[in-house]
Amino acid sequence: MTIPTAADHKRYFIDTLGVSERLMERCLGEALSAGGDYADLYFESVTSTSIGVDESLVKSASQGISVGCGIRVLSGERTGFAYTDDLSPERLLRAARTAALIASGPAKQQVQGFTSPTTPELYPVAGASTDAEIAGKLELILRADRAARAYDSRITQVRAGYNDELRRILVAASDGTFASDTQPLARFNVFVIAKDGTNTARGSSGGGGRITIEYFETVKTPEHFAREAARTAILQLGAIAAPAGEMPVVLGPGWPGVLLHEAVGHGLEADFNRKKTSAFAGLIGQQVASSKVTVVDNGIIPNRRGSLNVDDEGTPTRENVLIENGILRGYLSDKLSARLMGIPSTGSGRRESYQHITMPRMTNTYMLNGEDMPEDIIKSVKRGLYAVNFGGGQVDITNGKFVFSASEAYLIEDGKVTAPVKGATLIGNGPEALKYVSMVGNDLALDEGIGTCGKSGQSVPVGVGMPTVKLDKMTVGGTN
Template identity: 45%
Template sequence: MSNLLESDVVEAVLEAGVAAGSEFVEIFVEDVARRSVSLDDRRIENLASSRDRGVGIRAVVGDRVGFAHTSDLTLESLLAAVETAAAAAVKGIEPSPGVSADPQPAPAISPTVQIDPAEVPAADKVALVRAADEAARAEDDAITQVSARYAETRRRIQVANSDGVRSEDDQTRTQFSVTAVATGDAGQQTGSESIGNSVGFELFDRNDVTELARHAAQRALTKVNARPAPSGTMPVVIGPGSGGVLFHEACGHGLEADLVKKGASAFAGRVGEKVASELVTIVDDGTMPDEWGRYAVDDEGRPAARNVLIEKGVLKDYMWDGLRARAERRPSSGNGRRQSYRHLPMVRMTNTYLAPGDQTPEEIIAGVDDGVYVARLGGGQVNTSSGDFVFGMTEAYMIRDGQIAEPIREGQLIGNGPKVLQMIDAVGNDFEMGPPGTCGKDGQGVPVGDGVPTLRVTELTIGGTSA
């Protein structure tokens, strides 16, 4: 891949930043092209494409960061940006040189995709969303509405800093989602499915969108016949895959070094302590091949890594970005990410999962007399400082006498992250990654993956709508 910015321009800007008094200067160049096709109400509703290219320049003095970004890539504009960034950082502070530099990572780049989506004719993408529409509608007459969306992103980045980092990456992501609406006597219900990988159009050689559409339709049909979820506290078995979002939200965020350092985490100061059941091992792994949250280098130019956060219940380490790691004189864990060149990097997760155990899913369910089985967990919200969370259940069933029983709908799972970690009493030998996600933090969204095996929590609160 050719550099987005010529190296003499990069060096000139870095030099200017240092000359202006910065202890650390970084240039982040990004070029993103997106295309999407969406279908709704039997109609190809929208074909859209977008292009974004720009540079974010960060200058650091002490704990102060000056940041300026521009979509104008001329040397003149970049020098103005680095002056602005450095001036903001230097303001009123004497530089204190001598902070140790990060070791320079080996150059790395994401593998070339097999089929570049940009080379695939639009007609093929249109055919995919149509096929999903037809398959979902064919599933049952009660399916009254279908929407489907295809999207591709190619993001090329280049990072250089005054510590000697010179990195680049070329990231392609392809995704597909379908939502079906079923209408019954009790009103309308929706069912959704989505897939997404850090791969090209070969995603559709590996996945059949008509099967995905049928699953979405079945989920809507199940819910239309479901009764409202009960309310109360009971044992909950979470099925493989989508439950990973719970650990991402309720535990992962509390293990991000920026939140920990500000005392905004329930896990602050607890490395080496037992914070979870012995059955719990949680890993964040930016190197998982093809996964949605994968990359070769992070948005600070450091290689992605596999980081064990909790091992057999014991807190091993937090996740780090370059700036916090630099201040602590330790290596970054490759978790410095940003939504775009317009944003400052911060500590973010990649692919976060709870490692499988050795019980079969059947054994785990059989251990519950009266509880809830969550086949699919939806979106949620967490208060990172208290650890309290709320998640929607998008497909769930009652468990009665050790068997999965009737479906329930529209309930929320309420609990506390650190408490839930202690209350996991069974972990399955199955494992799946969940659907592709977008993690939001301080207004920035980045693609993330998560996954879990089947697992059981001794007690969670279900907030249902049944009387």
């Protein structure tokens, strides 16, 4: 395990891939040759491994390498973009000319001298995979398979998988930005099916982050994830039908923060607000939630799935306060939105790969601790729902309306958590729902490291979290 320096990150592209600073300057000059306010080059090299086991048999195994460069030119609100998987000078200059012609405009900027930002080192970087490491990864998966089957005889099917990647990036821009990073990412997943007669239930669990394989030996083991998936499935076998109607809802700590991510976080991304398609557009400085609610997006938490030393525009990430004591304080912005809206860039420019353009995205989004004891929050509810874990969900950014399905939930009766329920959905409006937050626990937890966020056809890794939270009323969809 090594902690490379910023110079090490850059040397990979210069020494290994043969991309010199002089070539980068030529490409930026070519990108701005037809006019434009700004241009950047995003070099990327990714090595990845994926292994899947189904019914104790290896059903998939792959390793891959991807290398390329995306070239972007901004002219006002126009974006010219081209990419190439060939890093020869001829292909890079051709891509730069293509992007220039798409975004041609009257302004013409000069390329400034490169300056490297000072960035933290938030995560360790492992070396390239070896055959022995592949064997070790497979053994982790088989351990999960065995542990899930041993949990209960009613577990009838087990699928498990391991995925990791090592992503190297270098960003060179006409404003002088010259930043690089090496980003590890790993994720472990377990899915099970349980049967009891004609009754069938499913359970899943997983985790990871910007970590090395040692994490799954020393912090969260395959047995941990296997038992959690099996526990959820067995629990659902005995669950009763969820109630329906308006009632108090208590959200558990950790992964239920995905509701906050979807119902509120996307609406606070600057591009939606610049275009006035977000329910939060024009509301900075106004009360948008209960005074007990403070929401942050934090890209500098060590080893977290959504963390980055620099974003995909070369801007150092940071902690951004979005909602403070119920007051909307700001949006998540990339360089384009920052310039057009006259606001700072928050280090939130992200992209799926060199083949995609940058847009404002979340990193690790969560609600801060309150002062209430979690047990007091439960005791305060006469009859309601306690939602511990969530599956899928949908949200309409324009009005904030959302629908989420709870994969693990319980009744609250007379201040006590009682029977598990199945088929529960939470229906509401993000900005409105936050106004009904009446109690916030002191037990903030982040998710296990499984979040992947989709936007405009692009997927990026993210983190979510929250403490135990009580909403005085929310519409619950159920079958009872």
